[in-house]
Amino acid sequence: MQLATNYRQTMTNTYQQYFSNEHEMARQAARRFVQKEIAPFVDAWEEAGSFPRELYQKAAAAGILGVGYPEEWGGVPGDLFMQIVIWEELARAGSGGVAAGLGSLNIALPPILLLGTDEQKERFIRPVLTGEQVAALAITEPGGGSDVANLQTTAVRHDDHYLINGSKTFITSGCRADVLTTAVRTGGPGAQGISLLVIPGDTPGLSRSQPLKKMGWWASDTAQLFFDDCRVPVANLIGPENMGFYAIMANFTTVHF
Ligand SMILES: Cc1cc2nc3c(=O)[nH]c(=O)nc-3n(C[C@H](O)[C@H](O)[C@H](O)COP(=O)(O)OP(=O)(O)OC[C@H]3O[C@@H](n4cnc5c(N)ncnc54)[C@H](O)[C@@H]3O)c2cc1C
Known part of the structure; x- marks a missing residue:
């Protein structure tokens, strides 16, 4: 007692x-x-x-x-x-x-x-x-999620913009996100070639699946995203080019605010 x-x-x-x-x-x-x-x-x-x-x-x-x-x-x-x-x-x-x-x-x-x-x-x-826009994080790809250092979506720089090609899957809020914080390969293979780019939801060449069916969390839209020559300004690069892997790891493990 x-x-x-x-x-x-x-x-x-x-x-x-x-x-x-x-x-x-x-x-x-x-x-x-x-x-x-x-x-x-x-x-x-x-x-x-x-x-x-x-x-x-x-x-x-x-x-x-x-x-x-x-x-x-x-x-x-x-x-x-x-x-x-x-x-x-x-x-x-x-x-x-x-x-x-x-x-x-x-x-x-x-x-x-x-x-x-x-x-x-x-x-x-x-x-x-303010709730006017919806944000999503797009890292996982159909080829694998745990192995972030091996992601395959490419962003090739041309002057003041990148051209993005590839796809992402299991993206929470992916069907309706306006702001997509996206992991892309801007450099060579491995962790040192990855950057974070914000891809606006209305970017031409971006298409989205219907919400993926899941065992639970039904009310959460979970999408596959396809990037076909998506043109995104270099001004949307978050942090230094090719340093995105470290930002992703910090995002997975720490509280920032
Ligand atoms: C409902 C839902 C919402 C999600 N939302 C998001 C989101 O908003 N944004 C986003 O980017 N991703 C999202 N994801 C994806 C999630 O982060 C991935 O599912 C996760 O990273 C695992 O990746 P994978 O499914 O490709 O599995 P895999 O990486 O293929 O792994 C499959 C299995 O193998 C094991 N495995 C993998 N590598 C090794 C290894 N080296 N040694 C031993 N075992 C290993 C894993 O533990 C796992 O059991 C979401 C997933 C779900 C289901």
Whole structure:
């Protein structure tokens, strides 16, 4: 009995060490948002294989979408624990697909935040944090996902633009993304030949599959993308050319904001 009491007290102390009243207020606000805007519809959205695009704007207006991103690019102040409470509450909706689709910005934007210029942050990050645009991260290819250093999609430089050819698969939010943070091969083989480019969703030569069928996460659109001589300005290169592998590894393993 004493052991259980001690355990409960330790857990309470630990919680209070990281989660303040401010976190609790954010949790309650996120919970209300989920109860009103998501929970009543999740079953229908899962069956439909999609959720309405307006949800991004609603989540942005509720201060949920951009939590933890710098205010100067349209984010909402908040530490890592603020993000934890928000995403815990989103998970309560009972649909991993909605959380994954709504959250694809959190894998697509960090490399831009980390390595992008101010002009790129204004152009790519702000519209996503306001919910007007959707962002996706495109790394995995039909030939293999774990072996990132071996990716085959090429971007060949011609003066002020790259020509991109290849394909990507299993891309979360891939069907409707406007901002595609994409790993491409700009150099020789291996990890040293990879760069990150933002490919706008309306780029001629970019085509997308129908949402791929999956065992779960039905409400999250997951697409295959095809690049056929897609012309993308060099101004969309994120960080130095041929250094993209390291940005990708940082994106997989660290928290940036
Ligand atoms: C629902 C969903 C959403 C996704 N969203 C995105 C997204 O938004 N963006 C994106 O870029 N990707 C996305 N992915 C892709 C995901 O990152 C890849 O599926 C993952 O990287 C694994 O790649 P793969 O499926 O090609 O498997 P493979 O790399 O072919 O691996 C197959 C199996 O072999 C094993 N294996 C691989 N290499 C080795 C090795 N050297 N030694 C021993 N075992 C090995 C793996 O562990 C695995 O079990 C998504 C996938 C899913 C299913």
